[in-house]
Amino acid sequence: MQATEKMRVEPGTFAKLLERVRKTVLALLDRYRITPAERIFMRSLPRAAPRPPGDAPIVLVETVEDHYYSALFANIVLGIAARRPIEVQQFVSRSLRPGCTRSLYRIVRSLCYYNRLTDRKWIRFYGAFCSRVAYRSASRVFSFSTLIDLINAWKIWRSLGSKESLIELTVSGTKLGDLIYDTYLRFRPSATVNLDSTYLWVVIWQALRDLRAATVYMSSVKPQMFITSYSCYVQHGIAVRVALAAGVKVVTLGNYQKFYKQLQSADSVHTQNPDDYRSGFSRLANSGAKIEEAAAALAARMAGKFDPATAYMHRSAYAEKAELPRGISGSAVLFLHDFFDSPHCYQWMIFPDFWEWATFTLNLARREGIKVFVKPHPNQIAGSRAVVRMLMRDYPEAAWLSSGTSNVQIAEAGAACAITVHGTVAHEMAYLGVPSISAGHSPHVSFTFSHTARSREEYSRLICNYRDLPHVHEALRRESLEFYCMHNLRIDADEMRLRDLILDYFALVVKHDGFLPDGGGFLSFSQRLNAEPAFRRACAEMAALLHDELAADLSLNEGALNRERAASG
Numbered sequence: 039m040q041a042t043e044k045m046r047v048e049p050g051t052f053a054k055l056l057e058r059v060r061k062t063v064l065a066l067l068d069r070y071r072i073t074p075a076e077r078i079f080m081r082s083l084p085r086a087a088p089r090p091p092g093d094a095p096i097v098l099v100e101t102v103e104d105h106y107y108s109a110l111f112a113n114i115v116l117g118i119a120a121r122r123p124i125e126v127q128q129f130v131s132r133s134l135r136p137g138c139t140r141s142l143y144r145i146v147r148s149l150c151y152y153n154r155l156t157d158r159k160w161i162r163f164y165g166a167f168c169s170r171v172a173y174r175s176a177s178r179v180f181s182f183s184t185l186i187d188l189i190n191a192w193k194i195w196r197s198l199g200s201k202e203s204l205i206e207l208t209v210s211g212t213k214l215g216d217l218i219y220d221t222y223l224r225f226r227p228s229a230t231v232n233l234d235s236t237y238l239w240v241v242i243w244q245a246l247r248d249l250r251a252a253t254v255y256m257s258s259v260k261p262q263m264f265i266t267s268y269s270c271y272v273q274h275g276i277a278v279r280v281a282l283a284a285g286v287k288v289v290t291l292g293n294y295q296k297f298y299k300q301l302q303s304a305d306s307v308h309t310q311n312p313d314d315y316r317s318g319f320s321r322l323a324n325s326g327a328k329i330e331e332a333a334a335a336l337a338a339r340m341a342g343k344f345d346p347a348t349a350y351m352h353r354s355a356y357a358e359k360a361e362l363p364r365g366i367s368g369s370a371v372l373f374l375h376d377f378f379d380s381p382h383c384y385q386w387m388i389f390p391d392f393w394e395w396a397t398f399t400l401n402l403a404r405r406e407g408i409k410v411f412v413k414p415h416p417n418q419i420a421g422s423r424a425v426v427r428m429l430m431r432d433y434p435e436a437a438w439l440s441s442g443t444s445n446v447q448i449a450e451a452g453a454a455c456a457i458t459v460h461g462t463v464a465h466e467m468a469y470l471g472v473p474s475i476s477a478g479h480s481p482h483v484s485f486t487f488s489h490t491a492r493s494r495e496e497y498s499r500l501i502c503n504y505r506d507l508p509h510v511h512e513a514l515r516r517e518s519l520e521f522y523c524m525h526n527l528r529i530d531a532d533e534m535r536l537r538d539l540i541l542d543y544f545a546l547v548v549k550h551d552g553f554l555p556d557g558g559g560f561l562s563f564s565q566r567l568n569a570e571p572a573f574r575r576a577c578a579e580m581a582a583l584l585h586d587e588l589a590a591d592l593s594l595n596e597g598a599l600n601r602e603r604a605a606s607g
Contacts, residue, residue, distance in 0.1 A: 078557025117577030133175035191243035367452030387478025471511035
């Protein structure tokens with residue numbers, strides 16, 4: 039009787055298992071085939087007329103493997119092509135496989151989901167608006183050139199003496215170290231770099247292959263523009279830096295403050311440059327109304343709602359409440375980052391990565407007898423949670439908060455200071471009357487509510503004297519609102535409407551794990567996108583960039599395009 043009860047299976051369990059297997063198989067198949075939704079989108083795109091080589095400027099587009107960037111890039115290049123004849127080529131950036139060093143299962147899974155056969159699907163998909171493949175990151179492994187790259191990578195790997203020396207690594211005039219470092223963290227994944235890891239050798243090898251391929255292409259083909267998603271990691275960043283050095287105009291779509299950002303050699307990160315935020319506020323039109331709008335937006339965020347600055351998050355830092363331990367009043371709170379995020383997405387930081395920053399801070403607190411409360415990042419991935427458990431084991435004297443603890447709770451409990459590298463928590467806590475200490479370049483760098491350390495010595499002094507930081511609540515709140523205005527409200531009404539549309543579409547794609555289930559989502563987005571004046575203006579600006587034209591000519595181009603559409607409609 040007991041054996042029979044043990045063998046009894048809950049009703050529907052087998053059916054659920056079959057359904058899970060079915061979905062897994064279909065998801066795997068979709069990595070290799072054009073889905074019905076993708077086919078609908080491809081058929082909706084107008085076919086460009088073939089052009090002789092050299093007849094039109096070349097626009098290079100990164101082949102990003104998701105439905106967010108593929109639809110966005112397609113509409114952008116078609117918008118440019120409506121104003122200027124162009125040839126569009128695709129750069130296949132897929133190379134290293136995420137998490138494939140962790141187990142045999144991970145290796146097999148990565149090989150099944152990312153390989154040359156899956157590349158063919160995306161090449162064909164992007165081929166609906168691109169004429170040909172420019173080059174691939176995943177070049178053939180067995181060639182004389184890749185063998186030389188492997189040997190040179192080994193020499194570089196064995197010569198590294200510190201994490202700092204890796205970050206500063208420059209090859210043939212192109213800085214690669216920070217890109218290699220961040221790629222190692224994300225793709226191994228690991229909270230910090232192990233200089234003796236053979237996977238680091240692999241990442242350096244891939245960086246050298248990317249550098250060689252990008253250099254050959256940019257110098258021989260000489261595209262006029264490169265449109266990409268981000269500028270971090272070796273997959274994106276090396277092509278970006280080589281293109282900038284070759285005089286190619288580089289456009290990224292990786293931040294939510296502006297629709298696109300044109301990069302420069304002196305500002306090659308995709309994040310918005312915040313250095314003039316504080317001084318620029320006095321020149322902001324209608325600043326009084328903007329302050330009121332910022333106050334309403336931050337009040338909504340404190341209530342657990344999302345806004346453009348936090349739209350990328352899956353979970354609000356204010357949506358939940360948790361029981362607070364005693365003693366937080368007058369204490370410093372260390373707000374951890376996701377350990378596998380790209381730490382070098384801003385101009386600089388004083389630690390190699392988030393692990394080094396966290397352990398330095400906790401060791402300093404232990405040595406100086408400072409009581410520190412620690413809050414894990416609310417949107418960290420599973421691997422990052424494992425790193426937090428390691429820190430909890432190694433630093434039991436710290437007071438560990440739940441990641442679901444609302445920052446409002448922390449401020450109301452009397453926290454005296456927030457500690458971060460470059461997190462949004464700095465201006466959020468300032469809004470609540472709490473100053474912060476930052477360990478690197480961040481969006482808040484020009485404001486006094488964030489005390490940005492330029493060295494480890496300065497950082498240590500700030501931590502040891504955190505109780506002496508100014509705590510004038512109204513002054514902190516006012517600066518926080520000014521920051522929000524400059525970071526999120528400096529664009530006009532048309533651009534805000536475009537940003538809202540982009541964020542809605544991004545949320546839709548994320549909801550479906552990067553891949554829309556039907557063509558309606560593609561078509562609806564494209565139709566609404568092309569109806570937005572700010573999108574049409576951005577396409578006109580990019581078309582003008584191809585010929586170094588003045589912005590004064592854009593209104594003429596836009597008027598001509600509107601007349602064309604009216605005639606064809």
